[in-house]
Amino acid sequence: MLPKDPYEGELSASPVGYIVYGPDGRLVSFNERIGELFPGFIHNDMIGKTREEVRDILRTYEPAAVKALNRLDEISDLSAEDGIFEFGKGRYCALDDLALPDGSTLTLIRDLSEKKRSLDSIARMERALSELANEEAIYDGTKERAYLIMTEVAGKALMATRTDVWLMNVDRTSLYPQESYWSPTGEHMELERLDKEVNPALFEMLAAGEPICVPNVKAVDFLKGVRSGDGREQDIKSILIVPIMRGPRVVGAIAAAEETYEREWRQSEIAFVSYLCDLILRMLEAHDRRVAEEGLRGFNEMLEMKVKKRTRDLEEAMETLKLAQEELVRSEKMASLGGLVAGVAHEINTPLGVALTSITHMAEVFEGFKRMVDTGRIKKSDLTNFMETTDEGTTVVRRNLERAAHLVRSFKMVAVDQSADDTREIDVGDYINEIVDSLVPTLRKKGVKVEAEAGGKLMMKTVPGDLSHILTNLIMNAALHGFSDRPDFDDKQIKVTAQAGKKDVIIEVMDNGRGIPEDIREKIFEPFFTTARSTGGSGLGLNIVYNTVYHKLGGSIEVGDAEGGGTRFTIKLPLENRKTAQRQKERAE
Template sequence: MTSGARSDPQDEPTSDGHITPGAAELARLLHDLRQSQIEWPAEQLRDDLQRAGTYHPSPVQALELEAYGLLQGIGREPASALQRLRRARELQQLAMTLKAPLAEAAAWRVMHTLESLLQMFPASLHSAGMAASLYLQAGEEDMAQLMTVQRNSVLFHAEMYEELGASCRQLLEEGTPLPPAFRHRILGGAGAAGAAFSLGIRAPDDEAFERHLEDSIRLHREALALAEAHGLDALASVSLTNMAIVEATRGHAALSRALMEEVRSRPEVDPMRPGWKEWQRYCAVLVRAQQDEDGWQALMDTARDYMGQGLNRVAVRDACLYAVKRLGRRCGRMDDALWASERLNELQQASYRKLAHTLSDTVDAVLERPHLMHEREALAQRGSDLENSLAQRNAELSDTLARLQAEIAIRQATEVALQKAHDELEAQVRQRSAQLEQAMRTLMQHEKQLALSRMVAGMAHEMNTPLDNARMGASLIGERARQLRLRLAGQTLRRSELDDLLVQLDGGSDLIDRGLARVAQLVQRFKTLGLSDEPQERSEMDLCALIRQSASSWRQALLEAGVDLRLDLPGRCVYRGYPQDIQQVLQQLLENSLLHGFRDGRQGTIWIDLSVEGLEETTLAAPGAQARGEPPAVPTVQICWRDDGVGIAGEHLPRVLEPFYTTQMGRTGVGLGLTSVHKLVVERMSGELTLQSQPGQGTVVRMRLPMPFQEG
């Protein structure tokens, strides 16, 4: 019995009680589509979709087929995933209205795949759960179980490898009957074996590395035996390729080549399978990299090629970078290993940012908007109906008043009814207002959490790279020291070898020093995020002299950057405040202009203007203001910092004051400069700070400090 024959209305027999051959074939095709891996639409599946469309499907059947068709070509057009997700949402709503659980389950299943592609992992897990629930409702228990299996792909793409391994082991231990292809998936590269491999290449030591990869080989062998027992030739080739990759990663080059030769002797795998060509290429260059210099360069070229690839190539890209890092350290190619380590840290940071951006995005709001508009239209219609009802009631009352003399009693009854309706409406308005307030509080809390996520991600990125470098230097020193002891113990150490070891020890020491120095520098920068709790006393200073003194200390940096500095200051401006904070603000603004405004060798000019506002008006208006009981106006100092650098793009300008926001992450800054300026000016000095900029027209920063001062 097919799935459709049990549940959906489209599979009901015709009026004469028989199912036509075309209807039976359509039901079979739908059953095959439901039980297929629709997130990887192979040629056969694409053919099934086209054939199903020729049998004149019913509206509900057409809805289900359109849902599966949304995944056609998604591997070549990932940018259209969000648009397809909106359409899948519409199909789900339509299927729910038509009370077609199988069609609705198909829409949820497609949404699960698209949300995983967009890295909306919580939403993807929810969609898979909804599809499983609908399949259970329709009596499709095997399909519900298959949706539970497909949730493992979300764990894999979310890099939750330990959770993925536990989930796969639980499914295997339960012994639930599953189609061989799906059981192969639980065992293989996207399941338990893939989780073990991913944990192995990320392992901190060689023992854990070997243990995880041995588990991966064992699981791939089980998957291979399963595929061969059921005649699944393509999946058997996949298992052999995965085994070749694991053996190459372990350094067993000859065994890896033998496995790949066996793959080439078998039927060809669908080349459209996600990541298939990339994994084959990676296996080949990994074997070569362990043999000669050309092979190593091929591995480096492959690692660079995989940077910036799509979701289906993330796993092979990470495997390639971890291989460069591990083999580079083992073979003394420290520059390449350091490059791979930095790329891995950058990719991890990008993943954090993308996740935070996804959480803060308005995708859910966009998807929910048609539903909300529909509800609003329904409310408006009910309001219109109520108005029509009231108008009709008034007409009846007028007619009754003309025919009867009971006007007072009728009017009183009408007023009571209207008052009740009015009270109910007010109660609804108050309830809605309370709901909106709660939603606003929730949104504010959400924004705080997102800001914290970005801050933590920024700190993690900046700290990981120097710490990993220092750790790599310590590992190098330890390894070379061990070699030195062995050579000394065996009395086989030559002078040239000693010199070489000492050079490498010096290099490792320098690597540690640079990493720890960078960490210390970052810690100092991170301290600027919060104001010091230590009490500070204000002191009287000449702002003009302070600015000139700072400008004198910048002379060398400005000369090297090819930037001119022009000052427009009064003779003297006595100000009572915090001199160190003023100097820190000016220093941060200088660094911001040199690093960002005049980057890539651009030359230009910086202007610093200082003016006094409100002093003369305060002196003249004070007697009259005091006579009226008004407080005197507070004079302010305005410092204007301008440069004619490259400016700031419009999409970045609203966010430049956020901690760790920078377009030069990992190259020239950590995104704390303008954040520190804002904190010092606004929170410490109770001042105001405004920022204006346009691309190609420079940047203007204005600071107004409402503090007591004297001008001379």
């Protein structure tokens, strides 16, 4: 039976254990909480014992922090600042002495066991995060190593029986176990796949994107079907499942399970597992990036081999064109030239197509001229027209073959290969007109009208060949794809404008075609993205344009809607290309 409370019940109901010593230093009262903290304390004859005798009794609660308790002999008044004392296994308390007005001393004993466990848990998790921060497998995307380390570290930090990593398939119908660590044995075990048709409730809860905390698994039925690799259903008492989210989409989950007791999961533990989910997502992104880089590197090597071969083919084609200018009488050279041009990559079809169209026209003129010679009805005006046509045609051929050779060099821009082209000052308006004029024959054949307009005299120091490639690509892209859904449309228009900005030149390429859907606009500059794969599109044209504008000319390019429908590309280029000038300076040094 408890002694009478000298304070008339004011303290007896306190959730904190207390002991009251009289002015003479002997125990006069304590509450029931003391009995809960120290079983057997109530049954001892404690009334009248001195503080030293009480301390000796406290020492009997083994295993105690003996070294810490021995400090009690050196302390007259206790304070929580003296530290937390362990009384029995896992029981931690703080002791505080308070002087009362009548000369008595009140010793408060607060149970900090849960707080101590929480602090220990946080310390373990901090050590775990520090260990993971130095784990290269997470940041270089080595999945097997990352899963193994993360489950081990998480299992030890959470002191959970089992820690799993699961990934969900694309159609979200199954969870596939990646790794499972069992703390009692220190082994990594195999689990079976978990299907939505067996456990739809679990998949619905994961799709909500919120952590799933289950202190008592037997009280719920949505965890059925979780089995180990040997087919044994898991005997789980408590579980914490945190989904791995990529935006609004669940891609997997981390699970921490306890098989020995029902467990309440702390917010700090939930936050810890949530951070692990972020690490796994980061690791998966690093893995995907590494795989993509390896694939791109292999593709670039193959592409470079093809570029070298096609460069040789182009050189042969250019030599053939040179001979064709001198010997137009041999029409079979035209067929050979056409075959060579058709074999060159999609990205150089535009300039070679212009050259082929021009030469074909000259061949027709030549055949007509030859017939007049054979019949003896040739006139001086016929010879003059023939020479003018031949001169105009050969000029167009030469200009576009030079452009084709430049495109082959630019083809390597997929890997942002910097070109060694020289920089010079040009009149933007005149240069755009020259580009448009060279494309008129091809565009006229497609029923497309092109117009160039420049606001005054605009001088710019840049790489002319790159500007020609950019505008040619955009104009031909508009002609080829902008009107593909309405071939009979008789008002196909493309307009190229240039005007001066504060420190740059703004060039716009607009068409009145079908436009580009908003859902793919962000992708059109990505390498290998194309909506015309079935018709031979490679998906590299706009990516090369993007890299040329940004990385080589130091400008920017945006895509939007043109007034009245269609597409508008807006290019901003600096008046002086410092990037190319700097590269030329470095090469000279």
